Amino acid sequence: MSAYDVDAVIVGSGPNGLVAAVTLAEAGWRVVVYEAAETPGGGLRSGEVTLPGFIHDCCASNHPMAMASPAFRALGLEREGLAFAQNDVPLGHAIRPGVSGFVRRSAAETAAGFGADEKLWRAVMGTFGSRWRQLGRAIGNPLRPTPDLIALGATSVWPTPWLLGLLRDERSRAVLSGLAAHAIVDLRQPATALVGVALGAFAHGVGWPVAVGGTKSIADALIARLTSLGGEIVTGTRISRIEELPRARAVLLDTSPRDALKIAGHRFSPSYANSLHRMRYGAAAYKVDWAIEGEVPWLDEGMREAGFVHLGGSAEQVIAAERDVAKGRMPEEPFLLLSQASRLDPSRAPRGKSAFGGYAHVPFGFDGDITEAIEARIEKFAPGFRERILARHVTDPRAMEALNPNQIGGSIDGGVPDLFQLIARPRLSLNPAATSDPGIFLCSASTVPGPGVTGMPGRLAAQLALKRLG
Numbered sequence: 001m002s003a004y005d006v007d008a009v010i011v012g013s014g015p016n017g018l019v020a021a022v023t024l025a026e027a028g029w030r031v032v033v034y035e036a037a038e039t040p041g042g043g044l045r046s047g048e049v050t051l052p053g054f055i056h057d058c059c060a061s062n063h064p065m066a067m068a069s070p071a072f073r074a075l076g077l078e079r080e081g082l083a084f085a086q087n088d089v090p091l092g093h094a095i096r097p098g099v100s101g102f103v104r105r106s107a108a109e110t111a112a113g114f115g116a117d118e119k120l121w122r123a124v125m126g127t128f129g130s131r132w133r134q135l136g137r138a139i140g141n142p143l144r145p146t147p148d149l150i151a152l153g154a155t156s157v158w159p160t161p162w163l164l165g166l167l168r169d170e171r172s173r174a175v176l177s178g179l180a181a182h183a184i185v186d187l188r189q190p191a192t193a194l195v196g197v198a199l200g201a202f203a204h205g206v207g208w209p210v211a212v213g214g215t216k217s218i219a220d221a222l223i224a225r226l227t228s229l230g231g232e233i234v235t236g237t238r239i240s241r242i243e244e245l246p247r248a249r250a251v252l253l254d255t256s257p258r259d260a261l262k263i264a265g266h267r268f269s270p271s272y273a274n275s276l277h278r279m280r281y282g283a284a285a286y287k288v289d290w291a292i293e294g295e296v297p298w299l300d301e302g303m304r305e306a307g308f309v310h311l312g313g314s315a316e317q318v319i320a321a322e323r324d325v326a327k328g329r330m331p332e333e334p335f336l337l338l339s340q341a342s343r344l345d346p347s348r349a350p351r352g353k354s355a356f357g358g359y360a361h362v363p364f365g366f367d368g369d370i371t372e373a374i375e376a377r378i379e380k381f382a383p384g385f386r387e388r389i390l391a392r393h394v395t396d397p398r399a400m401e402a403l404n405p406n407q408i409g410g411s412i413d414g415g416v417p418d419l420f421q422l423i424a425r426p427r428l429s430l431n432p433a434a435t436s437d438p439g440i441f442l443c444s445a446s447t448v449p450g451p452g453v454t455g456m457p458g459r460l461a462a463q464l465a466l467k468r469l470g
Contacts, residue, residue: 007249008030008249012036015043015218016457042406054391055213057216062210064205067084068139068202084209090308091203098300101172128201132201139449152197155197173314184417185418261273283322286410290355297382299381303382307339307340309338340356342355367398375389425449443460444457
């Protein structure tokens with residue numbers, strides 16, 4: 001008789017937990033996943049939160065990292081019907097009403113819009129974009145250096161203002177600062193430029209696609225694969241202590257460090273528990289979704305073609321806003337990241353209407369109401385926007401954490417991705433998924449390589465479990 005009920009238990013069904021479960025199931029392990037919410041998926045959720053027929057993503061919406069991730073590419077989820085949609089203009093960045101910079105799929109076409117910076121953009125973004133497979137592998141496991149990772153680091157392991165010092169065109173400067181702002185940290189910190197360069201390169205290499213039918217489709221495909229392999233998912237069950245789980249060879253926690261301590265802290269060594277206690281969390285997201293009549297009436301006609309929009313202003317304005325947020329202050333004009341997903345995937349809205357949404361960067365744990373300020377900022381660049389609103393749905397930082405407990409204080413990064421916590425995540429180790437207990441593994445975005453729908457924390461944790469126990 002086996003000493004175990006199953007081979008592996010995964011707590012949490014976000015992208016990393018599901019990728020870990022599928023990886024183990026494909027290796028022949030008996031796997032069960034426990035999810036506290038009534039529906040699985042973590043950040044991979046979508047729903048009709050405004051009006052029937054309008055599908056909005058509850059967290060992640062654009063998926064360049066999923067397209068480039070070795071984890072997702074290895075799984076080949078198109079067999080489960082997963083499809084992505086995109087167009088030739090991944091991003092528009094509004095600088096002033098009617099004046100914008102654009103990132104296009106073609107590095108050459110993008111660079112042509114950046115005047116004096118044309119050659120530099122093509123040399124850097126074009127080169128990395130053409131090597132997106134190698135770049136995806138490098139970023140997916142940054143603790144195993146490759147020539148591409150070293151080249152990326154040498155190019156962009158600097159504070160964003162340092163890299164901006166090489167650029168002269170206001171459009172390229174604004175676009176790069178907006179890309180770097182996805183790090184949601186003070187852009188004066190080291191390595192923030194790396195985020196900007198990577199996202200720009202992936203825009204040229206694989207684009208910024210959306211999942212057809214909503215981000216939930218990614219979770220649905222992973223779940224379909226898992227159940228076809230005999231895996232099981234148990235929803236509506238919150239795990240408080242590891243002893244509540246079935247007996248298993250391995251337990252993988254797709255949770256925040258805080259919840260990992262609650263569940264298994266008594267099994268960890270004091271030094272490992274301290275590393276989880278020390279995890280720092282970054283700024284938060286304040287999300288608003290709208291059902292609108294027609295399309296957003298952008299002053300700049302080119303913005304209507306963009307899949308995603310940054311309302312950030314000049315590079316200097318983006319840097320100032322992100323600095324305020326990092327210091328716990330609410331900027332007068334917060335940086336906005338907006339999704340025009342129904343332009344890419346018409347199934348997300350009724351004909352003649354649009355599912356529109358996005359979020360502002362706000363301080364950790366922010367509890368104010370900035371819906372009016374967000375809509376006023378959009379109105380500045382798209383006069384008449386308010387008149388087209390049919391319904392709205394607000395998800396403030398408190399609601400973000402309620403939706404997904406891993407989003408502590410509304411922070412969507414699993415731990416602020418500054419230079420130290422990009423490497424020591426949650427501690428400095430060549431096997432960041434390993435805990436001090438040989439049968440327990442951490443597989444959330446709080447481990448290397450960090451946030452984003454990559455599935456790589458789950459894949460690396462599962463591979464380590466197979467190596468040690470399989």
